[in-house]
Amino acid sequence: MAYDKQLPKKSDDISGWYNALMLQAELAEYGPAKGTMILRPYGYAIWELVQQKLDAAFKANGVENAYFPIFIPESLLQKEASHLEGFSPELAIVTIGGGEVLQEKLIIRPTSETIMYASYSKWVKSWRDLPIMINQWNNAVRWEKRTYLFLRTTEFLWQEGHTAHATHDEAIVTQKWAMGAYAQLFRDQYALPGYIGTKSATETFAGASSTMTYETLMPGGKALQSATSHDLGQNFAHAFDIKFQDKNSKTEFVWQTSWGLSTRSLGGLFMVHGDDKGLRLPPELAPIQAIILPIRADDKFMSYADQVKSRLIDSKVRAKLDTRDGESLGFKINKWELKGVPLRIEIGAKEQADNKVKIVRRDNGKIAIVDVDKLSETVENLLKQIQDNLYKQAIDALESNTYSTADYADFKQQMSDSKGFIKANWCGNNACESMIKQETTATTRCKTDSTVEGNCIYCGKPHASEWYFAQSY
């Protein structure tokens, strides 16, 4: 295993730190084709934990999993005009199959609205066929000009939920429910606080009526759109002719939603919680929650170490015993710190003699010497504390980097200094949003939940509502 001794400091060089960390912690590496990512077992295990949690939440709300093809005939994608327009610059298109030029080009899915809704239109005839609540875990391809590991890769993994309802109200309930599920996941598992709100017209998903977003703050002050939930209105229903007869025998178009969370969110997780020593994984998403390090590889320590491991496994802690030879204790400590394992348990002669273990927290370095009989409850307790502490640190960062101003000069100054989120009023006019972006590189991230109106920070017009602005990843 190759671990470079030097990881760039997070505070000096965020981008260098992040890239090196992704590779060194064995989360991912670059695929042979530009912008692609190989998810290594350690990184994939984190994604699997996300999947477990989210999948359970979906199913609890009646969502079923299914799978639709990766190839979308070009004609399908063309059916919804704004959807096509939004995605066409970043499509990967198959033109040759089996050595022959295809009669109709095949789009590699950038998202699955079109191919799924072609089926929905066949499936829905009666109000009794509704709602349709389907999710799929899959990959998608968007030919981005510039890529980062996790944060923006040419191919990414995600889930996309797609529902169809008899009424707009019901669709909106689902849109909000999905965002609620994401918010809970981010808070309870990712330990990532964020702002939830509606996107401006220009930032709304191509083909949607409205987009809700979960916006998190990255170190360096940029915002990361971490999950979205769309109210598609009847846009796709009209384009794909998805209609049904209601209880009064009247023909109606369905109301739809779609919502997704991708491996991008893991990039946010790594970036926010990591420190100069490497990753700091929240226990909920740590493939290994406790790493047990015998001070020596001697047999007499091993049986005790095995016993400690068994106790943890029995109490459902994801524990691993590092028995690899040829690595000194110091090396192993650094290795597991880099990989962000929340707890390190050291076992040596002293611990064995006293029937104790030494437990060190990754998040703050605090040491506890614990009686082995109290091991499980102590570990469980510490894991909770670490989870809470990471959330607390992240929320402190979010709050202390959220500003509010009514003065455009302040706004500009802030965006060129420490960045972060700025709450400011905006009239809703595209021209103002676009000028602000040109002059500060900041865009609207989402509407705040404030109902107080003010003057537009750019044009000064009254009755402007409050928005979060930030530079975006």
Next chain:
RNA sequence: CGGGGUGUGGCGCAGUUGAUAGCGCGCUCGGUUUGGGACCGAGAGGCCGAAGGUUUGAGUCCUUUCACCCCGACCA
């Protein structure tokens, strides 16, 4: 799509005025070690991104080309 950079053992790099490749880390084996990135010894591993050219001779010079990375504009 613009700007910058880099391609030489697995990784990071050196290679001067051209003379058929070297260092560190890692890896393998043996031994000594082990409470914060151990040490000694012996090994394995590279036609220098690709193609063409100049030359007695090219990692090095020339031409073309490909790929990737970083920074911007576009985006989950």
